[in-house]
Each structure stands twice: as C-alpha cells, then as structure tokens.
Amino acid sequence: MDGDGRLATLLGTDRRRLTLGAVLVLVLAAVAAAVLLSATSAARPATVVPVLAPTAPAAQDAVVLVHVLGAVRRPGLYPLPAGSRVVDALAAAGGLAEGADAAGVNLARRVADGEQLRVPVAGEVAAPTSGEPERVDLNTATEEQLATLPRIGPSLAARIVEWREEHGSFSSADDLLQVSGLGQKTVDGLRDLVVP
Numbered sequence: 001m002d003g004d005g006r007l008a009t010l011l012g013t014d015r016r017r018l019t020l021g022a023v024l025v026l027v028l029a030a031v032a033a034a035v036l037l038s039a040t041s042a043a044r045p046a047t048v049v050p051v052l053a054p055t056a057p058a059a060q061d062a063v064v065l066v067h068v069l070g071a072v073r074r075p076g077l078y079p080l081p082a083g084s085r086v087v088d089a090l091a092a093a094g095g096l097a098e099g100a101d102a103a104g105v106n107l108a109r110r111v112a113d114g115e116q117l118r119v120p121v122a123g124e125v126a127a128p129t130s131g132e133p134e135r136v137d138l139n140t141a142t143e144e145q146l147a148t149l150p151r152i153g154p155s156l157a158a159r160i161v162e163w164r165e166e167h168g169s170f171s172s173a174d175d176l177l178q179v180s181g182l183g184q185k186t187v188d189g190l191r192d193l194v195v196p
Contacts (some may be wrong), residue, residue: 064113071100
C-alpha cells in the first residue's frame with residue numbers, strides 16, 4: 001500500500017472516531033440535561049388545587065326551592081337540584097355578605113324543599129327557620145342532629161353525646177358549659193334551640 005493509501009485509510013478511521021465521539025458527547029449532554037431538568041422540577045413543591053365535586057342530585061330533574069336571606073349578597077328564592085347542601089344555596093345567593101358569620105350555619109347540611117335559610121351576621125345567633133328542627137333534645141339527639149345547631153359541628157356534637165353518656169341527662173342548657181369547647185356565648189345562643 002502506498003503512502004497516499006495509508007493516509008486515506010488513517011483519515012477515514014479518524015473521521016469515524018470523530019463522528020462516534022461527537023455522537024457520544026451529544027448523548028451524554030442530553031442525558032445530563034434530562035437529569036438536571038428532573039432534579040429542578042422535583043425541587044419545586046407541587047401545587048395542590050382543591051377540587052369540590054358537585055353535589056349529585058337525587059333525581060335528574062328534581063328541584064327544591066330554598067329561600068335564602070340574611071347576610072348574603074343576593075337574598076331571594078333559589079331553585080336548586082335535589083340533594084343540594086347549604087353551601088350550594090349560599091353560592092346561588094352570591095355568597096356571604098360582608099360581616100356574615102359562616103360558623104352560624106352548617107354548610108354541609110342538605111337543604112329541604114320550601115326551606116328558609118337565614119345566615120346570621122357575626123355575633124348574632126341564627127334562629128331556627130322552616131325546614132330545620134325547631135328544638136333539639138339534648139338528651140335524645142344524635143350527633144348528626146346536634147351538628148345542625150349553630151356553631152356546633154361534628155366534633156362538638158360528639159363531645160356533647162360523650163358528656164351525656166358519662167354524666168347522664170342534661171337538666172338545662174347551662175349543663176352544656178361543662179362540655180369541653182362550649183363557652184357562655186355559644187350556650188346563650190343555643191338556649192332557645194334546645195330542650196334539656
């Protein structure tokens with residue numbers, strides 16, 4: 001083989017090596033970029049967006065009428081799908097008005113056809129309205145029934161039942177003061193809503 005032939009063979013081998021080397025460098029660069037991108041996205045905290053599932057109506061075309069008044073933006077009479085809850089009725093009424101006491105109503109309670117739902121202003125205790133029980137018997141009410149009272153949620157209702165089981169029956173609304181988490185203001189607001 002003459003000198004020119006050997007030189008051509010060597011140059012061809014060097015070009016293949018260069019091409020192979022360049023491809024290898026590009027592959028390594030791509031892998032490094034992918035690892036870096038993965039590490040960067042893993043370092044960022046995930047954004048959690050709460051999603052509220054719509055309330056499923058009892059029947060496709062069933063509608064209940066609810067009169068929403070008090071501390072809401074647009075008081076009025078609203079048709080809602082059967083099975084709707086207080087939160088749905090408040091949304092239909094434009095939401096709570098400034099100064100409204102959201103703790104004064106049970107947002108999770110289902111609404112009834114023909115109900116009048118009154119949202120109190122902060123510091124005011126909501127009186128019983130149509131569609132809600134007028135008085136709750138402290139000595140026989142279930143946790144669910146107690147939780148319908150203003151400012152009494154599931155945990156306080158459970159404590160009331162627990163106190164009743166440990167100490168016997170309530171003789172007056174003032175006995176509620178012995179239940180952990182209930183203060184004078186709340187008990188005063190419940191006097192006309194409960195029967196001991």
